[in-house]
Structures are given as C-alpha cells and as structure tokens.
Amino acid sequence: MPATLTEDRFSGAAHYIVSEANGMYRSREQVVIASGSGVLKPGTVLGKITASGKYSVYNPAGANGTETAAAILWEGCDATSEDVRRTATVRDTEVHADVLAWGAGVTTDQHKTDALTDLASSGIIGR
Template identity: 40%
Template structure:
C-alpha cells in the first residue's frame, strides 16, 4: 500500500473576512527550515526577511508578513511566497524562540494581517 503521508490538524486561515493577498520576498540564509505560518520581519539594511524576533535590532523585530510555504534557508537566501494580508489562526503561526505571536498582533494588524486567538 502506498504511503500518502500524514494529515496534520493545523489550519492556517481563521476565515475569509480579510482577503489573503500574496507577494514574494527574499528570505535571509542561515535560518534553517522555516515552516508555513512563520512570521517574518524585514531587515532594514538589505530588505531581506527573517523570522521575527522582538529581541532583534535590525528591523526584523517588527512583524510584517506570514510565510506561505515551508522554506529551507540553510545554504542560501531563498525567494518565498508570503501572505501580506489575511485572517490567521494564532496557533498556526510561529516566531523566534523567546518571542510570542501575541507580541506582534498590533503591528501585523497595521499591515492588514489579523490573528484570531478565540474560536
């Protein structure tokens, strides 16, 4: 019998009230594998994106987009599809260790990305 993989109970979107818009960005190398739903911030110096971290001081401490696909940044910068707007489930999003999705809720809202925490 063929192996069709596993089904993960994780829904990225929390509704359709806010249209999901996409764009492409360059994601900085050296972050390993980033999963769909990773929240990214833009590095001011070079315009590339990396996993948002409130402890950073390079611009990436401000959340701006949500990664739309799994991405391996181990060896080189990668071009990736990201969501620039939409309504997302909080438990499907991720940020750097020591940071929280909740800490970036307002700045994401300013960019038309909304996070639903109550179901």
C-alpha cells in the same frame, strides 16, 4: 494493504489562513528569505530586515528590523545557507493565530501579542 498518509494539519502551505482579500493574490507577495534564517515552517511569522529588504524570523529582541512582525510565510523553506524566494502573506488577511509558527526568540505571550499588533497594522488580523 494501501499505505496510510498522515498529514499534520498545522504544517501545510497556508494552513493558517481564515480568509484573504478579494482576489486573494492581493494578500500575497514574493519575498526573499535571508540566508541564515534556517529551516522554516509554513505559517512562520517574519520580520523585514531594514538594510536589505529581505525577510527572516520575527525576533522581538532584534535590532535589524526583524523586531517588527511584517509577514507570514506561506510555504516552508530551507534558508540555512542561501537566500530563498517564497510567497508570504503581507496584507489584508484573517489568520488562525493559534497555529502560527514562532522563532526561538518568541518566549512569552506578550511577544506574540506584540507581533499580532504589528501584523494588524498591515491588515493581517489574528483570530
């Protein structure tokens, strides 16, 4: 009997994208996920650390730049003990807001609304 492959439809790379800018690569950039960010799923909302320019999980209570949502992780990664280079959505994209992954600091719907407002300033629009 053949093996059955089961995939979580909310876990694949870029599963959150509705549409991207013409030429698609215009919407993406290579970014560095800061060491200590942990194991992150595709679709994790990220903030940009002001001092280093690296990215980490969006944290509405942060005071280092991560309190402002700036990107969405294209593919998962493990940045527990070292910096990791990954692709992120940084501009001009429509996304499925209901499938985005959120860090532990996002505890209310208002946090999500604030993050989506931040992302909208870069043309990342939640649907």
